[in-house]
Amino acid sequence: MMSNILKRFSTAGKISVFLITLVCFMAIFAPLLTKHPWNQPTGDALEPPSKAHILGTDDLGIDLWSQICYGARNSIAVGIGTALTACLLGTALGIIAGYCGGIPDLVISAVIDVLTAIPGLPLMIAAGAFFGPSIKNIILILSILSWAMPARIIRSKIISLKQEMYIKAAQGYGAGFSYITIKHFLPRIFPLSATSFIRLISKAIVSEASLSFLGLGDPTSKSWGLILNYALNFPGIYFTDYWKWWLVYPLLCIILLVLSTAVIGREFEKILDTKISSVV
Numbered sequence: 001m002m003s004n005i006l007k008r009f010s011t012a013g014k015i016s017v018f019l020i021t022l023v024c025f026m027a028i029f030a031p032l033l034t035k036h037p038w039n040q041p042t043g044d045a046l047e048p049p050s051k052a053h054i055l056g057t058d059d060l061g062i063d064l065w066s067q068i069c070y071g072a073r074n075s076i077a078v079g080i081g082t083a084l085t086a087c088l089l090g091t092a093l094g095i096i097a098g099y100c101g102g103i104p105d106l107v108i109s110a111v112i113d114v115l116t117a118i119p120g121l122p123l124m125i126a127a128g129a130f131f132g133p134s135i136k137n138i139i140l141i142l143s144i145l146s147w148a149m150p151a152r153i154i155r156s157k158i159i160s161l162k163q164e165m166y167i168k169a170a171q172g173y174g175a176g177f178s179y180i181t182i183k184h185f186l187p188r189i190f191p192l193s194a195t196s197f198i199r200l201i202s203k204a205i206v207s208e209a210s211l212s213f214l215g216l217g218d219p220t221s222k223s224w225g226l227i228l229n230y231a232l233n234f235p236g237i238y239f240t241d242y243w244k245w246w247l248v249y250p251l252l253c254i255i256l257l258v259l260s261t262a263v264i265g266r267e268f269e270k271i272l273d274t275k276i277s278s279v280v
């Protein structure tokens with residue numbers, strides 16, 4: 001199925017898949033792709049790109065290529081971990097709200113309205129400062145703040161599906177909630193969940209980079225946002241040539257990764273005809 005979908009991708013979609021694959025390869029095989037540690041000085045401070053350090057070094061003399069390779073692990077882990085957790089939670093609550101109605105629907109819908117009404121970034125900053133800087137806490141915070149979007153989409157779809165005659169016929173023959181969900185609901189909402197999953201990856205990567213940029217990321221593990229944080233806090237970064245390698249490379253990685261996931265999400269939406277915009 002996936003191979004058939006990929007064949008229908010546009011050129012931009014195929015390039016995006018290639019870039020995502022490249023980042024995943026870089027994250028998985030970081031120890032093989034780097035010859036310098038990501039957390040120890042191996043050269044002079046602020047060396048420009050050279051044969052010894054292909055992307056240069058930071059103010060401590062730590063190789064930037066190593067930092068970017070190992071930082072890709074955090075970006076991928078936060079993106080996939082947050083998207084998977086939020087999508088599973090949102091799908092489950094959306095099915096319950098749409099199918100059961102009544103009090104469960106009122107409660108879940110009220111929580112969805114609250115989460116979508118509150119500005120996300122200030123809440124993330126407050127939660128990040130309260131829970132402390134760690135990858136697990138970042139994934140937990142982002143998941144709690146991100147499940148409302150897929151839940152609202154799934155809820156609307158389930159409300160529509162349960163009016164179908166075959167669903168009412170299954171209920172008439174005594175089919176329970178679990179049977180109807182597994183046999184009928186999940187196959188029909190899979191395209192919506194898959195597209196939401198990809199969209200959430202992009203959102204989570206930007207959110208993690210934002211928290212790390214603000215100094216709320218995990219200081220014990222390198223991330224692209226944390227590299228930007230250290231670079232922009234360096235005195236005189238704007239009046240020197242250091243920004244050409246210390247700022248540009250991690251920023252370019254974030255932009256390419258976010259754009260790639262956004263393009264892939266758009267391609268899935270077009271191919272699977274999820275029509276998310278008409279459901280939200």
